[in-house]
Amino acid sequence: MRLADVIAVLDELYPPALAESWDSVGLISGDPDQPVRHVHLALDPTAQTVAEAxxxxxxxxxTHHPLLLRGASQIPSTTSKGQILRAAIKNDLALFNAHTNADRARDGVNDALADAVGLRDTTPLVPANELRxxxxxxxxxxxxxxxxxxxLADAGAGAIGDYSRCAFLGTGVGTFTPGEAANPAIGERGRAEEVPETRVEMVLEPRRRTAVIEALRAAHPYEEPAFDLLAMVPLPTDQGLGRVGELATPMTLRTFTAHLAGALPAAPVGIRAAGDPDREIRRVAVLGGSGDSHLADAARARVDAYVTADLRHHPASEHLADGGPALVDAGHWAxxxxxxxxxxxxLTERLGPDLQTSVSEICTDPWTVRA
Structure with a gap:
């Protein structure tokens, strides 16, 4: 299959529109028409994971994390990022990442983390903006x-859930008078025409607007096709940052921390918890990666514990002093x-067994020594 086929599935699973405005997601390097038989997955695009791939x-x-989050005007091979990009291009290895869009989407980072922790009936900790x-x-x-x-369907219009090419058709009569400079597909210059027409209505995501309009102009028989573009009332969505759910069996914070050590991938940084070791933990919030900017959201969710990473000393101390839930810092990579x-x-389910996948065995957590 082509790289473009894989990207289409990834964009459907993790819509780029869900990404933060500051983020960089999608194809980093590679030819959309190049063949893909084997996809290798890693959290970070490092020299080691590229060599492994x-x-x-x-x-x-x-990867989850982008190679060029902040952008760059020069990428010489004297830099680490330049070496990574050069090695990938020399070996026809395409690079693609899904970052904050995969944090928010279902079947993304936070659903996987919630499943590993053992949470049931999860909802977003911070719901995404309603689907527009x-x-x-x-x-x-x-x-x-x-x-x-x-x-229009090929350009992305008419997709509703698991259905594609969805359209509503009505019939009516269109009227127009071609001008002297016109080149009408139907009728004559200067003469009023009435043509039986079909009214076609299809929904689309805002990010596909340009492609859909271009497809309309290319496929429509009229020199100047008439169309309306309408904004719709936003629809509720179950996507968003983090997840909140309940454990099947409550346990103390001490036991819960040990449970996480066995449930999550092992990293040298280990797992640390803050709060009363004997506190009962039943309702839990999780947020993969850096999560101390959402301490207030965890408190509002009335959870017993908040599992995330990269927690800082002062925000964590103040959070606990104000009566917030127990905190578990399980590490960014884990x-x-x-x-x-x-x-x-x-990917295997969607694209078939002919696509081989492999997951990196390299722990790319920068913290490698613990004393």
């Missing part, structure tokens, strides 16, 4: 309606790498 014969390295859709409405001669619908086997399995 190349040695495995992979065509694509899929638009509707395009156009008017086509009856015989051309199917062709236009196909073109809380996010639980996603890798999940997305590997989904």
């Amino acid at each position: 190349i040695a495995s014969g992979a065509d694509l390295l899929l 859709l638009e509707k395009i409405v156009t008017f086509v001669p009856h015989d051309d309606a199917s062709k236009v619908i196909d073109a 809380t996010e790498s639980t996603w890798l086997p999940l997305v590997a399995r989904i």
Whole structure:
């Protein structure tokens, strides 16, 4: 299959529109038309994981973290990022990442973490903005309606849940008078025309607006196709940052911390907890990666414990002093790498057994020594 086929599945699973405005997600390097037989997955695009992907014969390295988050105007091979990019390009290894879009989406980082922790009936800790859709409405001669619908669907319109090419059709009469400089597909210059037409309505995501309008103009038989673009009332969504759920069996914070040590991938940094060791833990919030900016959200969720990473001394101390839930810092790499086997399995299910997947065995947590 082509790299573009894999990207289409990844963008469906983890829509780029869910990413933070500051984030960098999607194809970092590679040709969308290049063949892909083997996808290697890692949390970070480091020299080690790129070398591991190349040695495995992979065509694509899929990571959570981006290589060029802040952007760059120069990437010489004298820098670490330049060396990574050079090695990937020399070996036809495409690089792709899904970052904060995979944090928010279902079957993403936080669902994988919640499953590893053992949480049931989860909901987002910080719900994403409601899903926004638009509707395009156009008017086509009856015989051309199917062709236009196909073109709009190929550009991303008409997707509703597990259904594609969804459209509503109505009939009516369109009227127009071609000007002297016009080149009408139907009718004559200067003469009023009435044409039986089909009204076509299809929904689309705002990010697909340009592609859909271009497809409409290319497929429509009229020189100047008429269309309306309508904003729709946002729809509720169950996507968002973090997850909140309950354990099947409550346990003390001391036991819960030990439980996490066995449930999450092992890293040298280990797992640390803050709070009364004998506090009962039943309702839990999780957020993979850096999470101390959401301490207030965890407190508002009325959980007994908040599992995340990269917690700082003063915010954690003040949070506990104000009566907030117990805190568990399980490490950035450990809380996010639980996603890798999940997305590997989904890719195989969606794209078939001919696509080989492998998950990195390298712990890319920068903290490597603990005394």
